[in-house]
Amino acid sequence: MSADFRTLEEDFRKQNRSCFVLGASGETGTVLLKELIQRNIFSRITLIGRRQISIEEDTDKVVQEVVDFEKLDDHAAVFQGHDVGYCCLGTTRAKVGPEMFARVDHDYVLKSAELARARGCSQFHLESSRGADKNSNFLYLKVKGQVEADIEALGFDRFLIYRPGVLLVDRQESRPMEFVARQFFRAFSPVLPSMSVPIQAVAVAMVSNTLLKSDQKTEILENKVIAAFGKQKAK
Numbered sequence: 001m002s003a004d005f006r007t008l009e010e011d012f013r014k015q016n017r018s019c020f021v022l023g024a025s026g027e028t029g030t031v032l033l034k035e036l037i038q039r040n041i042f043s044r045i046t047l048i049g050r051r052q053i054s055i056e057e058d059t060d061k062v063v064q065e066v067v068d069f070e071k072l073d074d075h076a077a078v079f080q081g082h083d084v085g086y087c088c089l090g091t092t093r094a095k096v097g098p099e100m101f102a103r104v105d106h107d108y109v110l111k112s113a114e115l116a117r118a119r120g121c122s123q124f125h126l127e128s129s130r131g132a133d134k135n136s137n138f139l140y141l142k143v144k145g146q147v148e149a150d151i152e153a154l155g156f157d158r159f160l161i162y163r164p165g166v167l168l169v170d171r172q173e174s175r176p177m178e179f180v181a182r183q184f185f186r187a188f189s190p191v192l193p194s195m196s197v198p199i200q201a202v203a204v205a206m207v208s209n210t211l212l213k214s215d216q217k218t219e220i221l222e223n224k225v226i227a228a229f230g231k232q233k234a235k
Contacts, residue, residue: 005232008211009041018044018081019210020121022112023088025053027169028127032088032203037062039207048078048112069108072115079115084123084210087112098139106147113151122157125206130165130195130223152218160209162202165223169199197223201230208233 019036023029024047036045037057047053047064055062067075079085089109093101113124126148134145148161205226209219 005208005211009039012041012211016043017083018042018046019084019086020046020048020079020082020116021086021088022048022109023090023127025049025051026088026090027167028199028202029086029088031169031199032086032206033062035200035203035207036086041207041211042084046078046082048075069104069111072108072111076115076119079112079121080119082116082119082121084125085113085116085121086125086206088127090127093139101139102143106143106150109147110150113154113156117154117156123160123210124151124154124156124158125160125209126151126162127202127206128161128163130163132161132163155217157217158214159218160206161218161220162205162226163220163222164197164202164226166196167199167202168196195223197227198230201227201233204233205229 019042021029021033021036024033033045033047033055034057036042037059040061043061045062047062048067049064050066050069052064052066065075065078067078087109089104089112091101091104095101096104109126113126116124128148129141129144131141132144132148133141134149136142136145152159205221208229209221
């Protein structure tokens with residue numbers, strides 16, 4: 001990590017800010033939580049999910065709140081008092097069907113953002129997908145694009161959208177076809193920089209961008225830019 005980011009971390013840490021993470025039990029969320037704990041820029045990290053998870057790191061800064069995403073209004077208080085929100089919440093059409101996929105990736109995400117914004121959250125980071133487009137004919141990309149647009153309309157001071165390509169990660173779940181695809185993209189990632197990215201780079205980009213200032217209220221980071229953040233961290 002460059003000296004500039006070290007300085008930004010120190011300055012940010014002094015502001016005694018707090019954040020929440022949606023989807024901390026997923027692949028990206030797990031790596032993001034580790035990055036947040038390691039860089040130690042928040043005084044409190046709240047995990048909001050449907051169940052508690054095990055945390056490998058030894059820290060007293062993490063709080064876990066269990067919610068029913070079908071009744072988020074009943075849990076509005078858990079969104080109170082956070083400066084920054086990170087959302088890695090999502091599922092797949094193959095796993096839960098098209099209706100539930102849209103409910104999780106759009107409705108749950110948007111409702112969480114609405115509750116956070118209403119309670120003072122000023123900065124929201126959303127993991128989306130390469131090719132997200134609310135006008136797409138493909139359900140996955142359409143839902144991702146629509147939730148981007150709907151959250152932008154909420155008026156966060158800063159809204160950052162991350163659109164990674166194929167995530168290079170060894171999944172906890174067994175998905176043989178995905179494994180083959182990931183091995184292919186991992187092997188050819190140097191010549192296909194816009195198609196894939198290590199999952200660690202997404203987490204690094206989300207945390208690093210928290211520290212940066214920008215005049216833009218909405219920023220979209222495509223795969224190549226996300227990958228660059230990962231390489232910068234490795235230096």
